[in-house]
Amino acid sequence: MAADNGHTAKERVAIRRADGESRTLAASLPRLVLEARRIAANVIHGLHGRRRAGSGESFWQYRRFVSGEPSQNVDWRRSARDEHLYVREHEWEAAHTVWIWPDRSPSMAFASKQARESKLERTLIVAFALAELLVTGGERVGIPGLMAPTASRSVIDKMAQAMLHDDADRLSLPPSFIPSALAETVVLSDFWSPIAEIRTMLGGLSGSGAHGTLVQIVDPAEETFPYSGRVEFVEPEGFGMITAGRAESWVQDYTARLALHRDQIRAETNKLDWLFTTHATDRSAAELLLFLHAGMQVSKSGARTTTIKAGPAA
Structure with missing residues (x-):
């Protein structure tokens, strides 16, 4: 029983630490907002707008x-x-809605020494910057279950305030909702959830015929598994702890499971004509932002289609 109690105590400490890091991030939101605006401004400077012909007065x-x-x-x-x-x-004036969902669950607070920032910080920066880009291009942006679609030029401030005042549990996947058929959804998460849960989420989001993109935000350590010796791995969302006596012996199995999980996600998105890509936090946030913006194109019918063939990171 002593060992069990010890394990439970360690789990509680790990959960509190992850939760504390997530809450402490609130104090960093002004910095993230400025970084997002800087990145968005740089991208806007080098891109043409998303204007197109259609019904309107302009x-x-x-x-x-x-x-x-x-x-x-x-x-x-x-x-x-x-x-x-x-x-x-x-100019076509029918505002298009893009739903952006940033995963803010405890697992996103992880950051190794190889990373530029935590997965949560990178997710928020990209979400804010993408929203700024889209609103500048005449689109409306919303956060499922948290913020109604808006075309306000202060969209980043609205998103940050909505998150700061959000008392709901930090879920790993978006809440259940059905976007309109012409809407797009961008989900930024580490996607370590079971494939059955991801499949259910995709089924709900695509039920109306809407398109979207899943972006797996990962830490470099989650890509390469650079551990050796005796290591304790604690799941920050309360699902247990595993001790590896020789962590280096796990590398082959880990990378195989990682590849399988991604193949399963990609198979589900391919069925629905959605996109799936990965992005490591040691890469440039602007790189991912350019990738996402470039993937939002307009078909002759006016509906959005995604045409990206490869992700910005392995």
Whole structure:
């Protein structure tokens, strides 16, 4: 019984430490907000907007008249200045909704010496910066179960405040909800949940036909398993502890299980035409942000499709 009590005590200490790190992060939110805005500004500077033709009142551009179009589409004033016929196009103004869900569960507080920051910090920075990019491009951004979609230019502040005042349990996967068919969902998590839970989550999010992207945020140590000797591994969300007598002997099994888990997630996302990619916290946050932004493209019908073929990290 003494050993059991010792294990229980260690689990409690580990959970408290992880929870404390998560709560302490609230004091770092202003820094994360500034970092997110800096990254978003750099990305915006090098990207074209997501404007496109469609119904609306804002003038976008003139284009050549195409044979077979209704003659009333011709802008005769502009055409009178040239030998060609032109059509006046307006900018599409139907706001698109992108749901961004950052995993803030205790496991995300982990950071090894190889990492630039914790998984939680990286997740928040990317979530904030992506929201800034999308709102600047005329989209609406929401957080499932926490913040209604908004196109406010102060979207980062709204997201940060919503998180700071959130008293709900920190879940590893998004709450159950059904986005509209034309919405997109971006889930940022370490995705160490059982594949059955991930499959259920995907089934709910894609039930309406909506598209999305799963981004697995991992620490470099979770990629390479650089441990040796006697090591105690504690699950920070209360699911137990495992002691390895010779941790280096676990590397092969660990990497095989990791590859299998990712293959299973990828198989589920492929069925739904969703994306799955991984990102390690020793890589650049801007790299991931560019990757996500580039994947949000518009089909001829106006619906979003994702066309990324490879992730920014192994």
